[in-house]
Amino acid sequence: MYDYTDFDAAFVAERNRQFRAQVERRIAGALTEDEFKPLRLMNGLYLQLHAYMLRVAIPYGTLNGRQMRRLAEIAERWDRGYGHFTTRQNIQFNWPALRDVPDILDALAEVEMHAIQTSGNTIRNVTADPFAGAAADEIADPRPVAELIRQWSTDHPEFQFLPRKFKIAVAGSPNDRAVTAAHDLALRIVERDGAIGYTVLVGGGLGRTPMIGQVINDFVPQADLLPYIEAVVGVWNLLGRRDNKYKARIKITLHEHGMDEIRSLVEARFIETRAAFSGIDVPLFEAIKAAFTPPSFAKRPVSAFERAYEADPVFRSWADTNLAEHRAEGHAIVQVSLKAHGAVPGDATSAQMRVLADIAEQFGHDELRISQDQNVILPHVHKADLPEIHARLKSHGLATANIGRVSDIVACPGMDYCALATARSIPVAQQIATRFDELKLEHEIGALRIKISGCINACGHHHVGHIGILGLDRAGVETYQITLGGDHTETAALGDRTGPGFGADEIVPAIERLVGAYLEHRDGKQETFLETYRRLGMAPFKAALYDQESRVAAE
C-alpha cells in the first residue's frame, strides 16, 4: 500500500486548517455564500436536495481496513450510519452538518484520506481497474502510474483553473474494467517488444454530449508519460472553450478541431514539455512502484473451498457469480455485491463497512477496492478462506450472488438526493432488481448490465449500459428514456435510443419486455443480451417495447 509523503500530509493538514477557518467565517456571517461556495466545493462539500453531501476521494479505488473502518466511523458519528459508493471510486456522505465537516476532514486526514479535487475545474481523482495487482489478465499494475499522476496533478500550478473538470482513468489489462473510454484522458497499459508503455485515449465522456474516447497515441513509453499528459492537458487548457461550459470539455475541443490537429499540437507541445521535465519522474515512479509490491501469496491446499463448493449450492452459486480469476495460484478476487435485491445500489452501512474491513485484514492482505460498478472488491483472497468469508458476508446482507447480472444495477443518487436530478433513479433500480428476483430468471438471463442516471450528467453511466435508463422531467412528469447496446469495456459503445420514454410505473414492465425479447430471440444460452442486440439490432426490442400487441400480452 502506498503511504502518503510528508508533503501530502502537510498539504492536507494546511487545507483542512484553512477550511475550518472558512466554515467558521461563513457561519459567523463574514463570508457570503457566493464567496464560500467555491471554497466548499474545493473541499468536496456539495449542497444537495435535503442536506450537504461530502464526497471523499478513494484514489484508484484502493483502501485498507483501517481506512474503511474510519469511513464506517464517520458515517456513524456524523452521518446516518451509511455511505454511498459511486461510479468514480468515491464515497459520498449524504447528511453531514456544516459545522461537523472540518472534524470529518481531520478524521479522514488521520488515515491519509481527503476530499480535495473531488470537484472544481481540476484534474480529478484518478481512477483505475479495481482488480489492479490481482487480475490474472493484467499486464502491469495500473496503480503506480495512477499515483504518479495524482502526485503530479495535485495542486499543479498550471492546472487549477482548467476550462472544465478533467477525469483520468488507467487500465492495466486488455479487459477494461475502468470504463476508460468514458474519460477525458485514459491510459491503457500495453506491452511492446517486452517494454511497458501506454495507449493514450482522449476525448471520452458521457453527460450531455456523450463520446467514446479516441486513441491519440498508441504507445507512449514510460519515460515520456508525464510530459505527454502535460502536453495534452496544456493544449486543451489553451484551446478549450471557457465561454460555454457545455463546450468546455476536451471531447468538444477534439470534436471541433479534429484528431489530426490536436495530435500535431500535442506533438509540438510535447517537445517542449519533454525538455522541461527534469527526469525526476522516472526514479519517483520506481519508488512508487516499490510501494505497490504485491503481497506474498501463500501456497495452501484449496480443499476446503472444493468441499464447500460441492456441498453448498448457495456458496456454489455465489462462487460462480462473484469470483474473478486471480493471478496467483489458489487465490481469487472476491466481488462483494452492494446490490442486494431491493437495496440502494452502492450503499453500505457502518456495520457492513466494518465487516469488510475485518475480512480484508484477516483474510485479504488488508486490501479493499471500490469498483466502478459500485461494489466492493477483496482483491487477494485464498480460496481456502472463501467458505468462512462467504458466511460472514451472508450474515451482513453482503453475499448476493449477482455480479454482472440484471440486478447488479449501477444507479446514481438521482432525485432522492441530488440537486441536479430530473428524476429518481434509486427506486427504479430497486424495483427492477426485486422484480427479476421474484421471476427467478437472473441466472438464466446471464450477463446484463443495466445503468441508470437521474439526469443527463450521466453519473450512472447509462450511455454505456447494455440497457441504459435516463430519468427526465417531461412536462412535470418523471419519464424514463431507454438506450440499448451500450458497452463500458474495451469494446466501448454508446447505446442507441429506443424511442419515446416511459412513465415511472411503466419502466419496470418495459425492462421486463426487453429481457423477454432477448430470451426469445437469443441464439442459445451462451449468447449474451449485448451479443443478441448486436446481431439483431433494434427491431425485435423495439417491437417488444412499443408494439401494442406485445404490450397487451404483457399486461
Added chain:
Amino acid sequence: MSRSFTPKVVTGNALLEGDVIYLTEDDGWTRDLSRAEILTDEAHAQMRLLDAARRASEIVGTYLADVKPGPKGPEPTHFREEFRRSGPSEAARVPQETQNV
C-alpha cells in the same frame, strides 16, 4: 387584471444542517411546507425573496417555488418540490442491511 401568477413560497436550505426550509409569515423558518407563507402577489413575492436571501447566515440557495393552495396549506405543484418536502423515497432511506437481516 394582471396576468395570472402561480402562488409561491420562499424556500432554500438551512445553512447549518442543509435541510429544506420555508419562510413563514412572521419571518421565521419552518421545515413543514404547509406552514409556509403563501405568496399570491408577484411584487410581494419578490420582496419576500429579497428579504429572505439577505439572511445569509440562516439560509442557502433561496428561491421561489411554485405551490398550490390546499386544505392544509400550500402543496407542491412539481414532483421535485414534493421530494424536497418529503425527503428521499422511503426505500432509499433505509440502510440496506436492515432489509436483509
